[in-house]
Amino acid sequence: MNRLPFLQTAPRENTRQIGAFLGINKNMVIQENEFSDMKNMSSDRFPAICTRPARGEISKTLSKPHGLFYKNGLMYADGTKLYYKGQEIATVTDTDKTMVGLGAYVVIFPDKVMYNTSDGKLTNLEASWTQTAKATFAPLQSGSTMVKISSTGIGTNFNQFDGVTVSGCTNDNFNKSATIQEIADDYIVVIGDLTEEFSQNSGLKIARTVPDMDYVCESENRLWGCSSENHEIYASKLGDPANWQAFEGISTDSYAVTVGSDGDFTGCISHLGYVMFFKGDTIHKIFGNKPSNYQVNTSSPMRGVREGCEKTLCVVNETLIYVSRNDICSYDGAQPESISDNLKGMGFKAGAAGQYNGKYYASLQDKAGGWGLYVFDLAKQMWHKEDDLHALFMAYGDGELYCIDEEGQLFTIAGEREEVIPWMVESGDLLEGSVQYKHVKRLMFRLQMGPKAEANVWISYDNSPEWHKAATCVSERYRTHVLNVVPARCQSYRVRLEGYGEAALIALSKVIGEGSEIHGTL
Numbered sequence: 001m002n003r004l005p006f007l008q009t010a011p012r013e014n015t016r017q018i019g020a021f022l023g024i025n026k027n028m029v030i031q032e033n034e035f036s037d038m039k040n041m042s043s044d045r046f047p048a049i050c051t052r053p054a055r056g057e058i059s060k061t062l063s064k065p066h067g068l069f070y071k072n073g074l075m076y077a078d079g080t081k082l083y084y085k086g087q088e089i090a091t092v093t094d095t096d097k098t099m100v101g102l103g104a105y106v107v108i109f110p111d112k113v114m115y116n117t118s119d120g121k122l123t124n125l126e127a128s129w130t131q132t133a134k135a136t137f138a139p140l141q142s143g144s145t146m147v148k149i150s151s152t153g154i155g156t157n158f159n160q161f162d163g164v165t166v167s168g169c170t171n172d173n174f175n176k177s178a179t180i181q182e183i184a185d186d187y188i189v190v191i192g193d194l195t196e197e198f199s200q201n202s203g204l205k206i207a208r209t210v211p212d213m214d215y216v217c218e219s220e221n222r223l224w225g226c227s228s229e230n231h232e233i234y235a236s237k238l239g240d241p242a243n244w245q246a247f248e249g250i251s252t253d254s255y256a257v258t259v260g261s262d263g264d265f266t267g268c269i270s271h272l273g274y275v276m277f278f279k280g281d282t283i284h285k286i287f288g289n290k291p292s293n294y295q296v297n298t299s300s301p302m303r304g305v306r307e308g309c310e311k312t313l314c315v316v317n318e319t320l321i322y323v324s325r326n327d328i329c330s331y332d333g334a335q336p337e338s339i340s341d342n343l344k345g346m347g348f349k350a351g352a353a354g355q356y357n358g359k360y361y362a363s364l365q366d367k368a369g370g371w372g373l374y375v376f377d378l379a380k381q382m383w384h385k386e387d388d389l390h391a392l393f394m395a396y397g398d399g400e401l402y403c404i405d406e407e408g409q410l411f412t413i414a415g416e417r418e419e420v421i422p423w424m425v426e427s428g429d430l431l432e433g434s435v436q437y438k439h440v441k442r443l444m445f446r447l448q449m450g451p452k453a454e455a456n457v458w459i460s461y462d463n464s465p466e467w468h469k470a471a472t473c474v475s476e477r478y479r480t481h482v483l484n485v486v487p488a489r490c491q492s493y494r495v496r497l498e499g500y501g502e503a504a505l506i507a508l509s510k511v512i513g514e515g516s517e518i519h520g521t522l
Contacts, residue, residue: 020047023382025342030428039424050504056415062408067097070397127157131204138197147192163246168203219270228264251290267310278304311352354394356401363391424498439513443485446507449475453501461490
């Protein structure tokens with residue numbers, strides 16, 4: 001007997017639950033557990049997404065911040081004053097500083113001074129002497145290559161084995177770079193070729209100089225720097241940041257080399273035992289462990305550091321991260337790889353970065369001029385955005401990430417500051433697997449909220465600029481809340497959750513009903 005098929009009259013519906021939330025994704029099409037925009041969110045409670053930790057207390061407000069560094073204590077420059085552990089220690093020039101640690105010393109550029117964090121002594125890297133009395137050049141003994149230069153006060157500003165430059169000598173053979181072999185207040189001994197003693201009454205100058213460098217870092221007990229003007233890379237004498245002209249042919253010598261790549265240097269850093277110098281499309285990598293076997297390996301074209309983004313160079317859990325011309329790159333010693341596919345089109349052009357708890361914290365300026373604090377979790381490979389922090393300087397030390405913002409406020413990136421944190425997450429366009437018209441029967445947001453926290457749900461339909469408030473909740477104590485939302489019928493929709501205080505989105509449940517093929521407009 002022939003039978004007609006049964007017709008299913010119950011409306012079709014689809015139920016799904018999302019329990020793992022990813023980070024921010026600025027692309028046009030994103031997953032339903034990603035977010036097109038967010039504020040003050042974190043991956044600390046993954047798979048949930050939660051509000052960021054509170055910042056640290058503001059320890060000081062600087063009037064004109066010029067630099068920040070940590071070496072057995074916090075050092076910063078405010079206008080023309082240099083501070084260490086909260087105490088003023090020196091007067092410096094009114095310019096931004098590059099501070100580099102070497103042993104117990106902090107070396108400050110462009111002032112070319114170094115501060116001993118153990119005994120509190122401040123020393124100039126450069127020194128000079130100008131002749132004011134008769135100077136005599138004489139070999140120590142017949143046939144010796146050691147020449148003694150005697151004059152009043154000639155040795156008072158220098159140390160034994162300093163590399164110096166001699167100029168103004170009437171014998172051109174001594175107008176050169178030399179290393180001081182012996183020294184006293186009124187004489188120095190250098191290597192030279194001299195058979196007969198001679199004297200001069202004026203004009204002699206001796207100087208220990210440090211090259212003018214754009215960027216400086218430390219590696220294996222030497223300072224390294226570079227000069228875009230001279231197209232050169234330099235290294236100080238081993239263990240001695242004051243000597244850059246000591247060339248005796250021994251393993252502790254200074255080092256200098258000219259590079260032929262195009263463009264200006266954009267940054268430098270020590271990573272995995274190598275010194276790396278960056279240009280926009282070039283990476284110079286130094287191989288070797290002493291001047292006699294140093295080699296400069298040049299990789300070009302290769303994504304280097306974007307101009308103006310030198311402060312984004314940061315090592316997080318042995319991985320180097322920095323802002324390049326078109327993206328944000330991670331570098332593990334082989335090739336740079338982009339980690340910013342979810343931030344495409346932002347066009348970051350300036351910023352400062354640091355590391356904390358295995359995350360890369362970067363205060364970045366986008367192509368539109370806006371600032372934001374973007375956080376990359378290396379373990380989970382996710383980006384989150386916190387607030388609009390414009391950090392001038394960041395420095396990691398003793399388990400804390402210190403920051404100075406554009407208002408001169410000095411604080412740690414995480415702490416116990418009493419603050420009510422505003423937060424927000426916004427989804428992308430949700431199609432629910434179909435471009436047909438849909439009846440979103442119910443949305444259920446499971447939120448864990450702290451005392452006096454507030455959460456609101458807003459919905460936008462079919463690309464409308466208008467947002468409709470769909471639910472709200474205020475928590476009197478720490479507990480879990482479920483917000484039920486019954487949206488209008490639509491083809492696509494967006495959801496925005498926003499509020500204040502401690503909150504974590506644990507799960508999202510959806511019940512979707514589809515329109516029929518005949519009456520698809522519902």
